[in-house]
Amino acid sequence: MTAERAPLLEAAGLAKAFGQSAVLRGVSLRIAPASVHALLGENGAGKSTLTRILLGVERADAGSVRLGGAPYAPASAEGARRAGVVLVPQERTLCPHLSVADNVVLGIEPAARARPGIRDRARARAIAREAIALVAERPDRVPLDAPAGELGVADQQLVEIARALAQGGLREGGRLAARLLVLDEPTSSLGHADAARLFDRVRALRDAGLAVLLVTHFLADVRAHADRYTVLRDGRVAGEGDPRETEPAQIVREMLGRALEGARERAASEAAPPGGGEVVLEVKDVSGVKRPKRASLTLRRGEILGIAGLVGSGRTELLRILAGLDPKQGGTVTLRAPRGIGLLSEDRGGEGLMLGRSIAENIWLSPRAPRFAAPSSLLPEAARWIEALAIRAAGPDQRAGELSGGNQQKVQLARLLREDVDVLLVDEPTRGIDVPSKAQVLSLLRGLAGAGKAIVLVSSQLDELVTTCDRIAVLRRGTLDPPRPAASWTAASLLLEASS
Structure with missing residues (x-):
């Protein structure tokens, strides 16, 4: 950002806490007009809270924001949109059965002048056409009458951007009224070719005068397409600058708080290769409906x-x-495990547990459990698992929803262990739990592997993968790379590989 260019948006000293947990601690941010500004940071660094404040969804506890030189403190998302600050969320929000045109004007349908409450279809279509023209390189690339669900993922993303721009307002002739577009992980579900095409349109919007706040983990996208970057770590600004003049390793150091080191050797007992065990699961070229590829x-x-x-x-x-x-859409999955396979869900509250039911009922819940069981048989067995996993609870009849996050996670594990499956698929087992509980859960997983279980562990905590796993594979843009011994990785090198 050159000295003579006044910032479009300037935030100073933003602070936000939820209860006793401070999420933002004096964050300052300057976004130039007609620029792409990348916002980086690990999960939990404060990126989402900062963007929610800018979008009017949250109010800062302290600090100030100026937009175009004027004080800016929207009381709602609608207030932010009226000021020209709009969002394209990470997850698609299109109605697949509606046409492209209907999706673009959804929520902002113009009313007919002579008939209040009745949509002006001609004007609605004109708004959609103007918005699509801003994001599509050819007018016929995204047909207005096509159902949104029939478009490719990249074109759906363009429709999302067009809708955001329409919500920010279009001036006469289809010129932009929106001033700041927030893109949240826009390429997380796109391949390289589609991501490149998307950024072609982002650059065109920038050149038309729009400022873009790009929230992303992909360092390659930042270096190729951003004019400036800001890194958040633990609710504070940990780094900022020109990404083209900054080495990726430096940005990683700012995100993690330490340098990109060489691989750390673990103790021999922990780093032993898994050579002796029989293969219990073999997966070949598996693809999903959307992901993985x-x-x-x-x-x-x-x-x-x-x-x-x-x-x-x-x-x-x-x-x-x-x-x-x-x-699955393609590929093969071969399971050679007589006791089967079980999943510990990352969404323990939504699908992993029945929070309104007792610990005993949750542990008993299983396809292998008898259809009917007397409470007198549930409670003693649940009590044994409570003792075995050191679950802190008043007793087996306590509701799962009354437990801490770590103890809820142990209840999920107890159900899998009771089933005695051979293969455990463990998704984010330490998310939202305290440090002592994390150590207990990870130690339990190592113990299960030592007893002969086979485990696939997904975690956003890269240090946990390095210290807990035997091998680690990186999934990038839907493609899984071949695994390497965990001793050859560090958290920083994993982050660099995943974001390349």
């Missing part, structure tokens, strides 16, 4: 195989395919 792996008894990857890379989707919960 291609994944192959072998898993041996007694091994923990880690899968690293960014948000949206397809990690959870792969585990759900292996567990038989989601369909």
Whole structure:
């Protein structure tokens, strides 16, 4: 940013806490007009909270924001849109059965002047046409009458951007009224070719005067397409600058708080290769409906195989395919495990547990459990698992929803252990739990592998993968790379590989 260019948006000293947890601690940010500004940071660094403040979804506890030189403190998302600050979220929000035109004007349908409450279809179509023209390189690339669900993922992303721009307002002649577009992980579900095409349109919008705040984990995208970057770590600004003049290793150091080191050798007992165990799971060229695009792996008894990857890379989707919960589009999955396979869901509250039911009922819940069981038989067995896993609870009849996150996670594990499956698919087992509980859960997984279980571990905590797993594979843009020994990785090198 040159000295003579006044910032379009300037945030100073933003602070935000939720209860006793401080999420933002004096964050300052300057975004130049007609620029692409990347916002980086690990999960939990404060990126989402910062963008929610800019979008009017949250209010800062302290600090100030100026937009175009004027004070800016929207009380709602609608207020932010009226000021010209709009969002394209990471997850698609299109209605697949509606046409492209209907999706673009959804929520902002113009009313007919002579008939209040009735949509002006001609004007609605004109708005959609003008918005699509801003994001599509050819007018026929994204047909207005096509159902949105029939478009490719990249074209759906363009429709999302067109809708955001329409919500920010279009001036006469289809010129932009929006001033700041927030793109949240726009390429997480795109391949390289589609991502490149998307950024062609982003550059065209920038050249037309729009400022873009790019929230992403992909360092390659930042270096290729961003004019400036800001790194958040633990709620503070940890680095900023010109990405073209900054080495990726330096940005990683700013994100993690330490340098990109060489591989650390683990103790021999922890780094032993999984050579002796029999193969219990073999996956060849598996693809999902959307993600992953291609994944192959072998898993041996007694091994923990880690899968690293960014948000949206397809990690959870792969585990759900292996567990038989989601369909696969191609490839083969061969399971050589007489006791079967089980999944520990990352969404323990939504699908992993019945929070309103007792610990005993949750542990008993299983396809292998009898259809009917007397409470007198549930409670003693649940009590044994509570003792075995050191679950802190008032008793087996306590509701699962009353437990801490770490103890809820142990209840999920207890159900899998009670089933005695051979293969455990473990998705984000330490998310949202305290440090002592994390150590207990990871130690338990190592113990299970030592007892002959085969485990696939997905975690966003890269240090956990390095210290817990035998081998680690990186899932990038839907494609799983061949695994390497965990001793050859560090958290920093995993992050660099996943974001390349």
